[in-house]
């Protein structure tokens with residue numbers, strides 16, 4: 001049974017983390033003052049964790065958040081910006097309320113982690129000591145996973161899989177298309193940030209073309225995967241709203257993605273040479289550099305964690321949440337990152353201030369917009385089972401749902417965005 | 427014991443959460459509810475409910491009467507109310523956890 005029973009609690013009330021199966025650490029050297037938590041990365045994972053630790057410890061823990069950017073533009077809902085449903089500004093958030101919540105925000109890049117000395121080194125050489133470190137740098141793109149693709153090539157063939165200028169470039173190119181132009185998207189292999197994201201984006205491409213009155217434009221998705229998230233309902237939606245416009249090719253159809261040429265604008269597969277007006281390349285991904293450099297990743301390129309705490313299995317003083325972690329069956333999403341951050345924050349507080357520890361509870365829902373007022377969703381609850389994070393009660397939108405329900409989903413997604421961004425950034 | 431929501435309590439009414447204030451008068455005392463547990467579990471709710479306004483599809487739950495809260499969550503758990511996101515959240519909540527959450531939200535203020 002997964003319910004937290006009162007008996008369970010009796011055991012845990014003794015502040016015994018070992019009852020949770022967590023390694024118990026000796027109390028940090030508190031003699032010098034408050035315990036110190038440092039957080040690397042001010043996205044959904046890092047900012048949530050920093051805020052919750054500061055808020056819930058009521059000043060008993062010193063929390064420093066390291067994030068180079070002064071504002072954070074969300075990748076989530078960036079597809080709605082592509083589709084013209086949101087403006088760019090509405091996706092951008094600042095750290096004012098994070099600071100007001102008692103977090104010291106240092107706008108700098110963490111360049112390395114000295115795990116022996118338990119300190120983070122910032123660009124410029126400043127060293128920030130920690131008792132516990134939470135690492136949430138998100139993903140880096142493996143540009144060379146698509147032959148011919150590079151950071152430079154992304155200036156003409158945007159990935160727009162990290163927020164900011166790339167997303168704006170993609171929108172500019174999309175809006176400049178003429179009827180009859182072709183778009184090719186190269187979709188990423190698993191595991192990657194936001195499983196339904198590429199297909200929601202294609203829906204938004206199609207919506208923009210349809211709205212402009214295009215009848216001859218076509219979108220080709222070259223996928224290295226044999227199947228994708230919410231495939232049945234996406235495909236149904238594409239046939240309904242954009243008949244004949246979108247063609248999805250799995251490896252059996254395209255025979256293999258041979259590469260791109262940014263100079264000529266070409267995309268080659270085993271069977272075909274394309275010369276599209278817009279190429280969107282979403283390459284393979286791995287954990288952010290700082291996590292890889294610190295030796296927190298394994299052969300998968302992501303960071304293994306303890307399922308009950310989000311603690312790195314490599315270093316007991318470090319936690320990893322969000323896209324950089326290997327969170328079992330949880331998808332890489334802002335919702336997941338936010339949920340994992342709360343578990344890590346609870347465990348870190350328990351370790352540093354002997355506050356009560358509770359069993360880990362995770363959840364996720366991802367909404368995707370196919371067309372105006374036609375929104376689908378997928379979600380599940382997650383818990384540690386035999387050392388890995390496992391899904392239960394999974395649900396996904398079904399074919400032939402009523403227009404009312406899909407419209408309700410859309411409204412719900414907008415309310416979710418307001419809720420989660422307030423939870424992350426205050 | 428899981429109890430089905432009486433059919434006469436309409437889903438629309440519950441979703442609007444309008445009945446909270448009236449039902450609150452009948453609420454049992456929060457004695458026995460585990461406040462710390464309620465606070466921890468509430469962070470899952472805050473993800474979506476923390477910024478709700480009166481006209482949101484995701485209703486305001488801060489300040490909701492306890493009896494009403496318990497009834498609605500149990501109705502989701504029993505799938506007597508339709509939204510799969512909420513059915514999913516409610517599915518793994520035990521009665522004590524629901525009571526702890528209800529006690530927490532009855533007095534909690536929405537984050538500013």
Ligand SMILES: Cc1cc2nc3c(=O)[nH]c(=O)nc-3n(C[C@H](O)[C@H](O)[C@H](O)COP(=O)(O)OP(=O)(O)OC[C@H]3O[C@@H](n4cnc5c(N)ncnc54)[C@H](O)[C@@H]3O)c2cc1C
Pocket residue numbers: 040041042043044045046066067068069072074075076077078079108109110111136137138139160161162193194197201288289290321322323324332333334335336337365366367
């Ligand atoms: C098109 C698209 C649509 C999406 N839609 C959804 C959606 O609808 N719902 C959903 O839940 N998710 C969605 N996502 C996924 C979501 O954006 C990510 O899963 C989420 O941002 C991950 O959060 P994170 O905190 O792990 O990493 P990030 O958001 O990447 O944040 C990491 C932060 O760390 C900082 N950082 C990195 N390295 C360092 C360093 N060395 N020092 C200091 N700081 C550093 C970065 O500047 C960044 O601010 C979408 C993603 C895309 C691309």
